[in-house]
Amino acid sequence: MTRRRMSTALTTVALAAVTLAAPPAAGPSPAVAAGARPASRPAAAPDWSVALVDSTMTRYTPSTIGNWSYPVGLYLYGQYLTYRRTHEARYLTYIKEYVDRFVKSDGSMDQPFNSLDSMQAGRLLVILHHETGDDRYRKAAKKIRDRLDTFPRTSDGGFWHADTASRANQLWADGVYMVNPFLVEYGKEFGDRAYADDEAAKQLSLYGSHLQVAGGLLKHAYDESKSVSWADPRTGLAPEHWCRAVGWYSMAITNVLDAIPADHPRRARLLKIFRKLAAGLEKYQDPATGRWFQVIDKGGSSGNWTETSCSSMFTYALDRGARRGYLDPHYTAVARRGYQGVLAKLSVGTDGRTRLADISEGTNVGDYAYYIARTRATNDFHGLGAFLIMNEQLRGD
Numbered sequence: 001m002t003r004r005r006m007s008t009a010l011t012t013v014a015l016a017a018v019t020l021a022a023p024p025a026a027g028p029s030p031a032v033a034a035g036a037r038p039a040s041r042p043a044a045a046p047d048w049s050v051a052l053v054d055s056t057m058t059r060y061t062p063s064t065i066g067n068w069s070y071p072v073g074l075y076l077y078g079q080y081l082t083y084r085r086t087h088e089a090r091y092l093t094y095i096k097e098y099v100d101r102f103v104k105s106d107g108s109m110d111q112p113f114n115s116l117d118s119m120q121a122g123r124l125l126v127i128l129h130h131e132t133g134d135d136r137y138r139k140a141a142k143k144i145r146d147r148l149d150t151f152p153r154t155s156d157g158g159f160w161h162a163d164t165a166s167r168a169n170q171l172w173a174d175g176v177y178m179v180n181p182f183l184v185e186y187g188k189e190f191g192d193r194a195y196a197d198d199e200a201a202k203q204l205s206l207y208g209s210h211l212q213v214a215g216g217l218l219k220h221a222y223d224e225s226k227s228v229s230w231a232d233p234r235t236g237l238a239p240e241h242w243c244r245a246v247g248w249y250s251m252a253i254t255n256v257l258d259a260i261p262a263d264h265p266r267r268a269r270l271l272k273i274f275r276k277l278a279a280g281l282e283k284y285q286d287p288a289t290g291r292w293f294q295v296i297d298k299g300g301s302s303g304n305w306t307e308t309s310c311s312s313m314f315t316y317a318l319d320r321g322a323r324r325g326y327l328d329p330h331y332t333a334v335a336r337r338g339y340q341g342v343l344a345k346l347s348v349g350t351d352g353r354t355r356l357a358d359i360s361e362g363t364n365v366g367d368y369a370y371y372i373a374r375t376r377a378t379n380d381f382h383g384l385g386a387f388l389i390m391n392e393q394l395r396g397d
Contacts, residue, residue, distance in 0.1 A: 073121025078388025107139025216280030247313030290341030359383030
């Protein structure tokens with residue numbers, strides 16, 4: 001769809017609350033009633049992306065879905081992927097109406113961007129500039145890009161998780177997804193690839209160097225000062241492999257490999273990190289469900305449970321990595337098991353709306369007992385967004 005057509009659609013398509021279509025009433029066709037033998041056809045698989053987006057748009061308007069935040073940004077990015085496939089204009093209208101709550105007519109935003117988390121929804125600014133050509137989205141996105149010039153870093157150049165005393169000197173695996181996919185997309189849209197591609201690749205490499213351990217998995221976080229309560233006094237590492245933190249990293253490294261040139265000097269290093277990570281994920285995939293545990297490597301420990309958002313993230317990254325040649329082709333089968341495992345957590349309620357279960361709420365860095373005690377939410381945006389990204393990657397299989 002061209003920008004002109006999209007602009008027209010955005011001004012003419014009204015946001016409408018929708019409900020899922022009810023299945024047709026059961027009953028024989030006229031041919032069957034007359035005694036004819038019906039043709040045998042496999043039932044069409046539901047379009048779960050459309051069902052989930054329609055359900056969520058029914059539950060929330062662009063005004064009530066939440067403030068500027070990374071969980072809402074993640075979900076709406078997944079909604080955009082569904083729009084790209086379906087060309088359902090109201091999906092993009094909804095995203096625009098959400099973003100326009102925060103972007104003023106001159107392109108300014110009341111956001112200090114003092115954390116990586118606050119930057120993730122910046123992907124929506126790049127998307128809306130691409131779809132509409134409105135320059136105020138470029139101005140808003142540039143505020144994030146310019147903030148990176150002054151954002152605090154570790155001694156080797158890694159972005160702190162946030163510009164606050166409680167996050168000083170810390171690298172969280174979550175953070176690479178909050179800024180680096182935005183960065184490479186910004187660079188492509190606005191002609192800043194020389195900086196953006198190299199910075200994103202550098203961040204993924206640095207974070208991988210600090211967080212990845214023997215066996216390929218990543219610890220949740222690293223404290224360069226080794227002084228925070230959760231940090232190992234020798235290594236500075238957090239004690240556990242929290243699944244969604246590793247999921248964020250797995251998606252980010254996939255996105256950055258998709259974006260940077262084939263001859264980028266850090267590409268080989270990123271591929272090595274990704275392949276080690278994939279081997280670790282395959283090792284700890286739950287054979288009974290195809291999903292991954294909240295604390296990845298302790299599936300047999302008391303109280304641990306399989307978590308839906310990270311399982312979606314790993315499924316996406318492994319499938320895309322295999323199909324793009326970053327990983328061995330056999331990982332498509334690993335991803336297929338993950339996909340079926342996540343679909344088992346999706347259902348439709350009596351109201352006709354989708355329900356996605358067992359999604360961990362937002363999480364700090366902690367110990368084993370802390371992670372397994374996190375609330376297991378239904379329809380949390382972390383899980384909805386990850387599901388849409390995964391489903392748009394695998395649904396056609």
